[in-house]
Amino acid sequence: MADTPVLAGATAPALPADWRDYFALLKPRVMTLVVFTGLCGLLAAPGHLHPVLAFTAILCIAVGAGAAGALNQWYEIDLDAAMKRTAGRPLPAGRMDPGSALAFGITLAVGSVTVMYLAVNAVAALLLLASILFYVFIYTVWLKRRTPQNIVIGGAAGAFPPVIGWAAATGDVSTLPVLLFAIIFLWTPPHFWALALFVRTDYANAGVPMLPVVAGATETRRQVLLYTPPLVAASVAPWALGLSGAIYGVAAAGLGAVFLALAFAVYRNRATDPAEMTPEKRLFAFSILYLFALFAALVLDRWVLA
Ligand code: HEM
Ligand SMILES: CC(C)=CCC/C(C)=C/CC/C(C)=C/COP(=O)(O)OP(=O)(O)O
Numbered sequence: 126m127a128d129t130p131v132l133a134g135a136t137a138p139a140l141p142a143d144w145r146d147y148f149a150l151l152k153p154r155v156m157t158l159v160v161f162t163g164l165c166g167l168l169a170a171p172g173h174l175h176p177v178l179a180f181t182a183i184l185c186i187a188v189g190a191g192a193a194g195a196l197n198q199w200y201e202i203d204l205d206a207a208m209k210r211t212a213g214r215p216l217p218a219g220r221m222d223p224g225s226a227l228a229f230g231i232t233l234a235v236g237s238v239t240v241m242y243l244a245v246n247a248v249a250a251l252l253l254l255a256s257i258l259f260y261v262f263i264y265t266v267w268l269k270r271r272t273p274q275n276i277v278i279g280g281a282a283g284a285f286p287p288v289i290g291w292a293a294a295t296g297d298v299s300t301l302p303v304l305l306f307a308i309i310f311l312w313t314p315p316h317f318w319a320l321a322l323f324v325r326t327d328y329a330n331a332g333v334p335m336l337p338v339v340a341g342a343t344e345t346r347r348q349v350l351l352y353t354p355p356l357v358a359a360s361v362a363p364w365a366l367g368l369s370g371a372i373y374g375v376a377a378a379g380l381g382a383v384f385l386a387l388a389f390a391v392y393r394n395r396a397t398d399p400a401e402m403t404p405e406k407r408l409f410a411f412s413i414l415y416l417f418a419l420f421a422a423l424v425l426d427r428w429v430l431a
Pocket of ligand 2: 152155159186189190193194197201211253256257260269280282283285286
């Protein structure tokens with residue numbers, strides 16, 4: 126314990142951390158949607174995967190994504206300590222020593238990819254490995270502290286899960302999973318920038334060059350709106366290309382219309398005080414519902430109309 130760094134602002138008493146801290150390291154709330162989109166990718170795929178293998182594949186996605194979250198937090202103790210939203214996490218709060226978090230993240234990453242390879246298939250394992258590496262190295266280590274485009278490029282990591290789910294079921298990747306990737310890829314900027322607008326001071330304090338910090342609120346609101354039509358187009362594309370049916374098509378069009386309306390309200394908002402950023406808060410909350418509902422519709426469509 127002697128070499129355990131004592132972090133500034135630490136209020137919690139002693140190490141070692143308990144299981145709740147290890148669980149928090151997996152970013153479980155964000156990962157629910159990652160796992161859900163992975164599951165939908167798997168369920169939307171043609172053919173049939175044995176339920177035990179399907180469960181294993183989803184577990185590997187959950188654990189791999191959690192591992193990436195743990196490694197992200199190990200690397201970002203300084204940033205997390207500087208932001209109100211994240212200062213209470215196990216590492217910046219001093220409840221866990223960084224070495225344990227690193228070992229935990231690496232073990233889960235290696236474990237999840239290995240099990241995916243041995244139990245499911247090599248394509249799914251490779252994609253899982255690529256997404257973990259992408260999130261940790263491309264997003265966290267390389268881009269996050271350098272450019273406001275960090276979440277556009279780095280955010281691609283979060284678009285992999287439905288492709289991994291699909292690959293787990295089929296052993297390959299075709300047009301529909303590529304469209305699912307595109308949907309999440311185009312969804313990430315409005316999802317995150319809506320939030321970043323009302324937690325801007327947190328990022329500014331930590332010196333992270335998120336778009337509202339670097340380019341200001343007006344430009345960020347414009348960018349949020351700009352990403353929305355391509356997002357809606359990508360969302361409707363599976364139906365337009367005949368890769369999914371009417372249930373999905375109607376859901377995609379309806380959800381897209383609401384997303385557009387909310388993004389437009391964000392674009393028109395001129396407030397600088399987070400207390401007046403209701404449109405941004407609404408869009409952020411709806412973004413999560415949007416993805417849940419869209420992917421649920423895809424599966425419903427495939428199973429109801431099958
Ligand atoms: C680089 C891309 C992304 C960034 C920077 C980002 C950032 C954030 C942040 C800062 C929050 C606030 C709350 C928290 O930390 O728990 C959040 C919430 C959330 N994000 Fe993202 N996000 C990204 C991509 C994604 C992706 C790809 C998904 C899933 C497909 C996702 C799902 C969620 C969910 C479900 C929440 C709500 C969690 C809760 O209920 O607290 N995010 N995101
Ligand atoms: C299968 C696999 C590896 C999937 C990866 C999933 C993934 C990349 C999700 C991205 C969502 C996420 C946790 C963003 C947080 O960004 P941040 O780390 O900047 O947020 P913070 O400020 O809360 O730390």
